[in-house]
Structures are given as C-alpha cells and as structure tokens.
Amino acid sequence: MSAPPPTDVVKLLLVDDLPENLLALQALLRDDGLQMHCATSGEEALSLLLEHEFALALLDVQMPGMSGFDLAELIRGSSRTRQLPIVFVSAADRNQAYSFRGYENGAVDFLFKPLDAQAVKSKVRVFTELHAKSRALRRQLVELETARAEQQQLLDTLQRTQADLQRALKMRDEFMSMVTHELRTPLGVMALEVIMRRSRLDKGDLAWFSPERLQAMIDKDDRQVRSMTRLIEDMLDISRIQHGRLSIHPRRTDLGELAGRVVADFEPQYQQVGLTLSAQPGIVGEWDDSRIAQVLVNLLSNALRYGQGRPVHVEVGLTGDGFARLAVTDQGPGIPAEDQGRVFQQFERLPSTGKAPGMGLGLYISQQFVQAHRGRIGLHSEPGRGACFEALLPLTAA
Structure with a gap:
C-alpha cells in the first residue's frame, strides 16, 4: 500500500x-x-x-x-x-x-x-503559486486562531487564579480576625479574673477565697482553657487537612460507649437544656475513636450554640445497609434547604445563626474526619422543625 x-x-x-x-x-x-x-x-x-x-x-x-x-x-x-x-x-x-x-x-x-508550452507552464505556475500562498495563509490563520484561543485560555486561568487568590486572602484576613476575636474573649476573661484575685491577695482578703468560690474559679478557668485549646486544635486540624496530612488511626471501638463518654462530658453544659442518649448496644467497628469523638463534640457544641436552649438527643444505631449511624438532633430554628449545603464549608455561618460564637469550622472538620473513614455526613432539617446531623460510618477500617 x-x-x-x-x-x-x-x-x-x-x-x-x-x-x-x-x-x-x-x-x-x-x-x-x-x-x-x-x-x-x-x-x-x-x-x-x-x-x-x-x-x-x-x-x-x-x-x-x-x-x-x-x-x-x-x-x-x-x-x-x-x-x-x-x-x-x-x-x-x-x-x-x-x-x-x-x-x-x-x-x-x-x-x-x-x-504554447511556455505559456501553459507560466500560467499554471502563477495559479499554483497563488494556491500555495493561499493555503499557507489559511494555515497561518488557523495557527493564529489556535494561539489566540490558547492565550484566552491562559488569560481565563490567570483570572480564575487571581480570583482564587483574592478569595484566599480574604479568607485569611477573616480567619485571622476570627482567631483574634475568639482568643481575645477567653484571654480577656482570664486577665480580669487574675487582676481581681491579685487585688484580693494584695489586700490580704483571704476569706474571699472560700472553697465554693475557688471551685467556681477553677471551673471558669477550665472552660476558658478548653475553649482556647479547642480553637488551637481546630486550627491545627485545618492545616493538616489543607496540606493532606490528616492522619487516621483506626482501632476496635464501641460507638455506643464512645458516645456515652462524650455525652457525660457535656452534661454540665446541658444542665439547663437537657441532653439524652439512646444507643443500640454492640455497635463495634474499626474507627479512630479520638476523631469520631471530636465529630460528636462538634455536633453537640453546635446544637448547644444554636438549639435555642431546647433539648438535644443523641442516637447511635445501624442503618439497613450496614453503616453505623451517629446522629444529633436539636429543636432549634432549623436550616432552609438552600443553605444546607453551605454549613459544611469553612468559616460558613448562616445569617439565621445571628452572632453566635464560633468560627464556622466544626462542621467542615467533622465532614473531613467522617470522609477520611470512608463515611458520609448529612443534614436533615426544615425551618422551624430543628436539625438532625447524622454521620454514617462503615464498620471496617478506612
């Protein structure tokens, strides 16, 4: 051929x-x-x-x-x-x-x-040269159009990159502003407490430090320290997630027992609200218990923050397709359907939440932890009917 x-x-x-x-x-x-x-x-x-x-x-x-x-x-x-x-x-x-x-x-x-041989050759040469030049010109036009399209593509990429950079800078500024605010609050409270206690000591007023007052001081200090520690841990988790260094160490874990420990830790904060747990026994899987515990901590913190002081229920069970289910249900104002996809984004705080404290990181971090276990986390809510956040976890190791 x-x-x-x-x-x-x-x-x-x-x-x-x-x-x-x-x-x-x-x-x-x-x-x-x-x-x-x-x-x-x-x-x-x-x-x-x-x-x-x-x-x-x-x-x-x-x-x-x-x-x-x-x-x-x-x-x-x-x-x-x-x-x-x-x-x-x-x-x-x-x-x-x-x-x-x-x-x-x-x-x-x-x-x-x-x-006339010479006339024929001459005329043919003229037209063939014109054709060759025309074809070369068409190729050049195609090349120019290709170059223009590539240039436009590069320009579009540059514009998108610039927009991403501007969003990143804005997010960084907002992040630093929120971190500063969130750290200033507990530090400010602790600084005032120190000033007040030093003043009492300088005056020799040791009677003011009664056992009951000392216990209240310790409890308040503990809350402020835990608040700052939690904020720092969130910042570290965000950094690990963004740099692909989030580590998961699965081990045999009883999900009901884990939920019981977390709920017991939250009972003092929920004394005025009401917190209940129903756990199906024997739900055991291969999970990183510290990460799953943090997911539940984040969900309970959100429910306490936005639940309008109404009872919250924690449920542990199994789904029909063999997933472990960890759910937290509040009786707060609910979340409109159009906003439900946003709650798992970084620094996202919905207008309906008002000026509640927090940086909008808890649900994003929780989603990353659950997905690292090859699970999924979702939200079921209607305005005026509360919200149910549920994490579904496979029983086998990630």
Whole structure:
C-alpha cells in the first residue's frame, strides 16, 4: 500500500475526452511539486472534485455530453469548488463571443490549441503559486486562531487564579480576625479574673477565697482553657487537612460507649437544656475513636450554640445497609434547604445563626474526619422543625 501524498502537494485537474491530449498535458506539466488528476468526462471530473482540493482546473471545452462550459457552471454552483480557478483549453477560433461565454461560465483564462508550452507552464505556475500562498495563509490563520484561543485560555486561568487568590486572602484576613476575636474573649476573661484575685491577695482578703468560690474559679478557668485549646486544635486540624496530612488511626471501638463518654462530658453544659442518649448496644467497628469523638463534640457544641436552649438527643444505631449511624438532633430554628449545603464549608455561618460564637469550622472538620473513614455526613432539617446531623460510618477500617 502506497504512502499518502504529503499535504503540501499541489493538485491539478485535467479534463479532456481524448486520452492523448491528457498525456500530452501531463508530459508538459510534469513537475515534482505537482500532482495531476485526469478525467475524460465531466461526470468523472465531478467525482474527483469531491475527493480532492485542486489548485487549478484545465478543462477542454468541446467534449461530448457535458461540455467544458457546462462543467464549469456546475463547479461554480458548488460552495466547495466555487473558488477553483478554471482555464479553458480550446481548439475553437478566438472570437470575442466565444471568450465571453467562457468567462461568463467562470473561466479565469483561455489556452488555445496548439498549446504554447511556455505559456501553459507560466500560467499554471502563477495559479499554483497563488494556491500555495493561499493555503499557507489559511494555515497561518488557523495557527493564529489556535494561539489566540490558547492565550484566552491562559488569560481565563490567570483570572480564575487571581480570583482564587483574592478569595484566599480574604479568607485569611477573616480567619485571622476570627482567631483574634475568639482568643481575645477567653484571654480577656482570664486577665480580669487574675487582676481581681491579685487585688484580693494584695489586700490580704483571704476569706474571699472560700472553697465554693475557688471551685467556681477553677471551673471558669477550665472552660476558658478548653475553649482556647479547642480553637488551637481546630486550627491545627485545618492545616493538616489543607496540606493532606490528616492522619487516621483506626482501632476496635464501641460507638455506643464512645458516645456515652462524650455525652457525660457535656452534661454540665446541658444542665439547663437537657441532653439524652439512646444507643443500640454492640455497635463495634474499626474507627479512630479520638476523631469520631471530636465529630460528636462538634455536633453537640453546635446544637448547644444554636438549639435555642431546647433539648438535644443523641442516637447511635445501624442503618439497613450496614453503616453505623451517629446522629444529633436539636429543636432549634432549623436550616432552609438552600443553605444546607453551605454549613459544611469553612468559616460558613448562616445569617439565621445571628452572632453566635464560633468560627464556622466544626462542621467542615467533622465532614473531613467522617470522609477520611470512608463515611458520609448529612443534614436533615426544615425551618422551624430543628436539625438532625447524622454521620454514617462503615464498620471496617478506612
């Protein structure tokens, strides 16, 4: 099988009903840069025109059946071949009416028999060079359009990158502002407590430090320290998540027992609200108990913060498809459907939450922890009917 011709080969269409005339033309125009296709009828020429792109057509005028003029009219009538230069080859007299008819049918020139070899070569060379330049120009236009498209793509990428950078800078500024605020509050409370206690000591008022008051001081200090520790841990977790360094260490864990320990730790904070737990016994899986405990801590903290002082219920069970289910349900204002996808984003705090404390990181971190266990976390809520956050965990190790 022969190799396909190179794409830069210039093709000529030669049409004459006499094979000897075609041979003579081929011999005359034989050149390494030209590829000649011959047809002995108008129908055969039309078939070749459908297969090839020609630089020039040399048409014999006086052919039986479809004449050269008829073929030229058909060539001009097709959008594919309308721009093809046509040179008529004729043995007729060079009268003006004959030439006019030829030009009217789309000819760009006439060659009269007997052919002048130099004139034929010269005219063919002109049209083939024009065709080569036209094709080169089209290639350049394609290359320019490709370059323009690539440049536009790069510009779009640059604009997106710039927008991402601006969002990142804005997020960083908001993050630093929130961190400063969240740390200032407990530090401010502790600083005031220190000033007050030092003042009492300076005055020698040791009676003021009664056992009950000391216990209250310790409890308050413990809450402030835990608040700051929690904030720092959240910041560290965010950094680990963003840098792909979040570690999970699964081990055999009883989910009901884990939930019981976390709920017991929260009972002092929920004394005025009410916190209940229902746990199906024997739900054991391969999980990182510290990470899953933090998920429950985050969900309970949110429920305490946004539950409007109403009872909260924790549930541990199994789903029909073999997942462990850990759910926290509050009786707060609920979350509209259009906002439910946003609550798991970083620093996201919905307008309906008002000015409640927090940085909007708990649910995002919880989602990352659950997904690291190949589980999923979701929200079921309607405005005015509370919210239920549930984590579904596979029983096997991540």
